[in-house]
Amino acid sequence: MPTYAADYAASLADPAGFWSGQAARLTWQRDPPRPVLSQDEDTGFYRWFRGGRLNTSWLCLDYHVANGRANQPALHYDSPVTNVRRSYTYAELLDLTARLAGGLRAQGVGEGDRVLIYMPNMPEAVVAMLACARLGAVHSVVFGGFAPPELAVRIDDAQPRAIICASAGMEVDRPIPYLPLVREALALATHQPACVVVSQRDFCPAELPEVPATVAGEAAATAPRFVDYHELLQAAPVAAVPLDATAPLYILYTSGTTGRPKGVVREHGGHAVALRYSMGAVYGLKPGETMFSGSDIGWAVGHSYIVYGPLLLGATTVLFEGKPIRTPDAGTFWRLAADYGVHVLFTAPTAIRAIRKEDPEGRLARQYDLSRLRHLFLAGERCDPATYAWAGELLGIPVVDHWWQTESGWPMLATCMGYPDALPARAGSAGHPVPGYQLEILDEEGQPVPAGTTGLVALRLPLPPGCLPTLWQDDARFQQAYLDQFPGYYISGDGGYRDAQGYCYIMGRVDDVINIAGHRMSTGELEEVLAAHPAVAECAVLGLFDELRGQVPVGLVVLKDGQTLPEAELEQQLIQLVRSRVGAVACFRQAAVVARLPKTRSGKILRKTLRQLADGEEFTVPSTIDDPAILDEIRAVLTRRGMLKEIGGSQLDPSCLSS
Template sequence: MPTYAADYAASLADPAGFWAGQAARLSWLHDPPRPVLSQDEATGFYRWFRGGRLNTSWLCLDYHVANGRAQQPALHYDSPVTNVRRSYTYAELLDLTARLAGGLRAQGVEQGDRVIIYMPNMPEAVVAMLACARLGAVHSVVFGGFAPPELAVRIDDAQPRAIICASAGMEIDRPIPYLPLVQQALALATHRPACVVVSQRDFCPAELPAEAPAAAATTLEKTETRFVDYQELLAAAPVEAVPVDGTAPLYILYTSGTTGRPKGVVREHGGHAVALRYSMGAVFGLKPGETIFSGSDIGWAVGHSYIVYGPLLLGATTVLFEGKPVRTPDAGTFWRLCADYGVNVLFTAPTAIRAIRKEDPAGQLARRYDLSQLRHLFLAGERCDPATYDWAGELLGVPVVDHWWQTESGWPMLASCVGYADAPPPRAGSAGHPVPGYNLQILDEEGQPVPAGTTGLVALRLPLPPGCLPTLWHDDARFQAAYLDQFPGYYLSGDGGYRDEAGYCYIMGRVDDVINVAGHRLSTGELEEIVAAHPAVAECAVLGLHDELRGQVPVGLVVLKDGAVLPETALEQQLVQLVREQVGAVACFRQAAVVARLPKTRSGKILRKTLRLLADGEEFAVPSTIDDPAILAEIRAVLLRRGIGVGATPPPGPTLAQSATSSGRGGA
């Protein structure tokens, strides 16, 4: 068996040779890739597996049906918010995918066309993704419930031939109709898709309009948008998978950009399939036939990689969950899923574990379920504080693997690779060691490597391994400027961190999360670790607020655990003392306020920059990814009451109390 040390060294010494070996584990249609690694003449960007012919949908479904897994469960769908459970074998999933692909082709969707998928975590969404891949069409999953202006931006950027949407998503207590949101987006967008395919949900069916929204009538002169029922497309004859080049785009996934305009991360068929197939075994230690539950959403990178494509490429079983880690119906939902489906690997975000811990601090609900099949808990999406890490490990009795990656990478860059017997074990606070293929370096502001223990900028020496973005959708210049220009020869991640003497890497958060207090650079991530260690604190955010004397000073916002009873002034004093003891008076940490909740993206990341701008009284736009904008008004009231910051003014546009529509979907 290969060792982590040997594979990591080989992946850096001879990237093309190492990944050619991994590519040989897949069944290529017609032609193997030649060359394995190349560079575009015009841009110099690296490309993997040009000339190889394959199809991701075929690898996920047809291959396994033909090789003994036809009757194995491919997908378990579990929705406590709609009270529906359903399992699909590989043969059933293949049949649905092939027929939907035939229906899409009948609507004019062909290889290279784009299709936007605007749906919650429902089986029809997974089938839609695989059907697009089967045709060689490029899908772009947009988080169901995104506000119409944001959906319109994505429509105009991707220019889809079709949109596939659900009639509704389900919040904990109410349905959220989706079709009106799509119609509003079409009224705002300049691009006209040929059709909108609507998957009806029993709890909130939609009446399909005969034509596109009246508000967009002036834009319909060239193209009229048809509205079609999803079930009608399934009546089509099944179609075979279309072989595509290894560099053909599989999907576009939009991520936030510093300008406010989203960046369309491109993923290619060849590199994506090779990297994810490798990661399932090497990083997660999963074998064909075993089960993984990723408590995320298909609208995020985790959902693409480890709900849908990674498990199916391996021949594993995946759990698709529509709900939340708490209140559907309680904080034991994740543990119930693990028990019901014999989950071997659980993957979620630290914020989900903190939410569970907040409602069930003693972990009593976990003891109701048989978790004997669970081997590992993987956490990613934001930095995991040691208190949460230790609580989860003690409760579950399995290794907790904090790891780090980005939408741009598509799969882990740092981890404890449990598939290797010699991989360094997990360590609290650390995201692990570089995964084979990633030449990770910590650089100073001049682009030079820093000594062990010194915080710097996290960068990766080019070429990035397969599966990472080769560029941005139709925007090579922005890709070059955003990621490559600052340090030639490197991809700049935008995160700060350090590597210790033993080689463990620590990601401290985005570079703009480093604050400068009277000339001393302090990591808000480090301060948050200290605050989160207080026994009454469920989760927290530390902000660097403007200070005339010191430049910036840190302020804490904390959410208490359920049942915690402690006067706010006493808690503040205790937190100040903790920071003084562990960092020193130089930190100038003197204020902490209790809030009911923290603003987060729908993927669970705390919006620290937005909070800082709010407290400093600077103008800002409410981020499109925010879970509930009303939270900002609540926190502003707390800051004003406590005299923290300068008293923020509401941002231009919609009021803070005006909530964006949310689908209320699951997990991380």
């Protein structure tokens, strides 16, 4: 069995040779010619496996049905919010996918066309993704319930031939009709799809509109048809289309600094090779075993490790529609792991913090048989050591904090559990570079920094397969956003450091570094200290404007359930904790208790938005926010505590200027 050390060295010394070996583990319609790594003549961007032909949907389904897994569960769907559970074998999932692909083809969808999918975590969404891949159509999944203006932006950018949506999504206490949101987005968009395919949900069916008789001429010709999803399933099944390895599989939009989302492109060939490799090397999963990723298909995690990764491996995946708490309680994830015999659980640290907040003693976890669960993987934001330790002690298994981005599509840093010489995971660290990634920590001049020094996290080119080759129809923006700062490197936008033993620590986005009287400090470092307090469930540290010091840190903390410590007393304890562990230079003097923190749907805390709110800046409420009402709650707390922009007029503490 290869070792991590050997594979990592081989992947850097001969990238084309290493990944050619990994590609050979897949069945290709036409093997990629050597060398498998090339550069575009016009842009200089790297491309993997050009000239090879394959189909991701075929690899996920047809291959396994033909090789003994037809009756193995491919997908378990579990939804406590709709009270529905259902399992699909590989044969059943293939049949649904092939028939939906036939229905889409009858609607005019073909190779290269875009299809926008606007659905929650429901089996029909997974089938839609795989059906698009089967035809060579390019899917773009947008969160069900996403705001119409943001949906319209994505419609105009991707210009889909079809939109596939659910009639509704289900929150904990109420349904959210989707069709009115889609129609509002279409009214805002310039581009109009040929058809809108609607998957009806029993708890909230939608009446499919017809083109009004009063609409005539060009307007009638461009108005989309509304079609029932299940009618398309009556079509004859179609075979998978062999595709160039460099053909786009999907577009996934991520936020951009200009407010215009960036369309991250993923290609069939590199994506399949990288994900198939990562399932064993990083997650230690074997064919036939089960993985549960507590994410949404609208995120990269959902694409990679709910849908494509497990199915490429021949594993079983769990699709969950609900929340980690209150559907019905904080034991939901443990119940899922027990019911489906989960071997690997992957979620965001926020989910574990929420579970810990409601069940700090972990009593609910002890009600379930978790004997098959081998590893808990965390990603999405940095996991504070307190949460890491709590989960490890509760479950008695390795907890692996690892790091990757929408742009990479699979892990860049991890403790690779599939290798026998994997070093132990370490609290606060995202592990070591995964084979294929040459990670370096650079200063602002692009020079490597010594161990222990925080800098910019960069990856030397070429990036391995599976990473974005460019942005959708915007090579110039890809070059400017990721490659221009330091030639020869991909710039991640995150800050971090590497310790003397080679463990890497990601401290958050570069714009989360605050400057206190000339001292640069990561908010992640301060959050780690606050999270260590026994009363704190989760927290966010903001760097607020200050006329004398440039910025000062302010803490917002959410208490664990049952905590009754007075806010003033807690604040003093937190101030002393920071002073003792970081020093007076941190100038940490204020902390406020809040009921909850604003987050994206993937669980990332919206620190920049919080800072803008507290500094009195104008800002646009991010389209990815889970609940905009939280911002009003935070504003009320900051006003009550006098922690809005007026904080800049506070008295100067001389200790904050000490060196």
